[in-house]
Amino acid sequence: MRADRLLSLLLLLQNRGRLTAPELARELEVSVRTVYRDIEALSASGVPVLADRGPSGGYRLLDGYRTRLTGLTGDEAGSLLLAALPQAAAELGLGAELAAAQLKLQAALPDGPGEHARRVRERFHLDAPAWFRAGDPVPHLGTIAEAVWRQRRLWLRYRSWSGEARRTADPLGLVLKGGIWYLVATGERGIRTYRVGRVLACETAEETFERPADFDLAAAWRESARAMEAGRIRGEARLRLSPRGLRLLPAKFGALGERAVDGAGPADAEGWVTVTLAVESLEVAVHDLLGLGLEAEVLGPDDLRAALGELIRRLAARYPDGGSTPVHLTADP
Structure with missing residues (x-):
């Protein structure tokens, strides 16, 4: 106007x-x-x-x-x-x-x-999104936010890890975490968290819903985040790290890496330390640990060490001429 x-x-x-x-x-x-x-x-x-x-x-x-x-x-x-x-x-x-x-x-x-x-x-300026990662496309965020504000029920078509599904959700709040939007909603399965970028379609119902009188969005998000983190951890890896590897660990593994560094043992004569790192599945851990290169040695468990060794052998077979010309690689600071 x-x-x-x-x-x-x-x-x-x-x-x-x-x-x-x-x-x-x-x-x-x-x-x-x-x-x-x-x-x-x-x-x-x-x-x-x-x-x-x-x-x-x-x-x-x-x-x-x-x-x-x-x-x-x-x-x-x-x-x-x-x-x-x-x-x-x-x-x-x-x-x-x-x-x-x-x-x-x-x-x-x-x-x-x-x-x-x-x-x-x-x-002073606050830049919330994480480094080196664009936020999700969120074409339905406006519709979802309006439903949150007006307490209107939503019908969602959602892409989860197991495939597409249809959900009826009573939207209780939105959370922005590391540049990613999440919807906290209640439905047939109780209070659940949805990544807004994975909403394929949504429609606002005419009917409204009663917001739980004792609902606390911040507390619900903390519990959801704790459950998500606990759910993706499948085991622990024992690592021997160089001084550079110790600095790299938080950059590569975030909060899990920071916790491992905090619990690091004393340095040996070469300056290397031993840490215990919480990891996801064997397949994920193998590829993540490969990024540490020569700055880390996996001490255990045995299946993780064996899987990493097998992957390295397969990579060596793919690049059989790799040793003919010296290549100097500089790790991240």
């Missing part, structure tokens, strides 16, 4: 000072011509907008002028919970509301706290 845009333009000038027409157009996602029309409308309504000419010119408000028209809408107030996660807000369809809410909040602050908030925004 034009009224919302005019207020946003006014708050931009109030919070940031002098801005050019192209800069305002980028912030408001409109054309420069539209900015010119909006500036004229503000001036006609009595707002003292000044135009400075020249290379360093632009539009600004008369010194000392401040508006107090900063009331937040419901959606804008809710979006402030995602103020540190602008990409998440955009995925939920709240990007515009978050931008407007931040402008209004900053405008409502006195000069001292307002300046402090601006400096914090300029100097």
